[in-house]
Amino acid sequence: MKNILITGASQGIGFELAKQFAKNDNFNLYLVSRNKKKLEKLKLELNKINSNVNSYSLSIDLSKEGAIDILVSDIKNKIKHLDIVVNNAGYLVNEKFDNLSENQLLQCFNVNIFVPFYLTQKTLPILSQNAHTIFISSIGGINGTKKFPGLSAYSSSKGALITLTECLAEEYQDKSYKFNCLALGAVQTEMLDQAFPGYKAPLSANEISQFIFDFCVNGNKYFNGKVLPVALTTP
Numbered sequence: 001m002k003n004i005l006i007t008g009a010s011q012g013i014g015f016e017l018a019k020q021f022a023k024n025d026n027f028n029l030y031l032v033s034r035n036k037k038k039l040e041k042l043k044l045e046l047n048k049i050n051s052n053v054n055s056y057s058l059s060i061d062l063s064k065e066g067a068i069d070i071l072v073s074d075i076k077n078k079i080k081h082l083d084i085v086v087n088n089a090g091y092l093v094n095e096k097f098d099n100l101s102e103n104q105l106l107q108c109f110n111v112n113i114f115v116p117f118y119l120t121q122k123t124l125p126i127l128s129q130n131a132h133t134i135f136i137s138s139i140g141g142i143n144g145t146k147k148f149p150g151l152s153a154y155s156s157s158k159g160a161l162i163t164l165t166e167c168l169a170e171e172y173q174d175k176s177y178k179f180n181c182l183a184l185g186a187v188q189t190e191m192l193d194q195a196f197p198g199y200k201a202p203l204s205a206n207e208i209s210q211f212i213f214d215f216c217v218n219g220n221k222y223f224n225g226k227v228l229p230v231a232l233t234t235p
């Protein structure tokens with residue numbers, strides 16, 4: 001059995017990714033987001049897909065002080081170690097640069113970079129042999145890609161996540177575990193609607209989750225510290 005942690009599982013890509021893992025009997029799932037009702041709905045969906053699926057969930061705001069300690073301590077009690085960690089929770093701010101408030105900036109950097117940073121620090125001691133940590137970034141976080149007005153905080157926080165991936169792979173290259181990053185292009189979710197209202201993405205959350213699932217399970221055999229752009233279009 002492999003133990004999987006997915007943050008941001010209440011909707012969108014994280015929700016669909018949990019469903020991909022549930023198709024198989026080999027995974028215990030630990031699912032996190034703030035919205036308890038949506039996590040309960042996900043649990044029902046997972047049980048419909050596979051009545052044997054073993055899933056735990058925690059509704060918590062990961063950006064709040066102490067939240068990651070609470071999460072990691074609960075993971076230790078319930079499933080002990082982690083084989084795959086998917087840092088998927090994300091926060092979008094779509095605001096003109098000169099109107100960005102301190103709160104918007106803090107929340108954006110908190111969820112998109114500080115949370116994965118601390119979560120990685122705190123989960124390192126419970127990673128199993130050959131564990132794979134995946135960071136879900138954005139194509140807009142890659143240097144030289146097209147940028148969009150209103151997304152300065154979001155895209156720069158996602159850029160930091162890309163650099164963090166490379167640093168971790170370097171710092172832990174003597175270990176068996178791997179760190180990789182997927183820089184996604186447009187996927188039809190609530191977040192995309194907020195970033196580009198009315199835009200129709202070429203991929204659904206279900207479609208991209210099939211790719212992410214495969215990458216989570218197999219990507220560490222081929223990659224470490226890599227940032228893969230996974231985008232058909234811009235946005």
Ligand SMILES: NC(=O)c1ccc[n+]([C@@H]2O[C@H](COP(=O)([O-])OP(=O)(O)OC[C@H]3O[C@@H](n4cnc5c(N)ncnc54)[C@H](OP(=O)(O)O)[C@@H]3O)[C@@H](O)[C@H]2O)c1
Nearest residue numbers: 008010011012013033034035062089090184186187189191
């Ligand atoms: N959709 C796209 O086109 C696209 C493109 C590039 C990258 N991405 C990235 O892909 C990931 C998933 O995005 P999505 O499109 O599925 O977005 P989404 O539908 O907005 O889902 C975001 C998830 O993050 C969780 N979350 C947000 N703040 C949180 C917090 N403080 N604590 C715990 N959970 C929190 C949300 O759950 P709660 O509200 O229940 O907390 C939700 O489950 C994000 O990292 C996003 O930046 C998406």
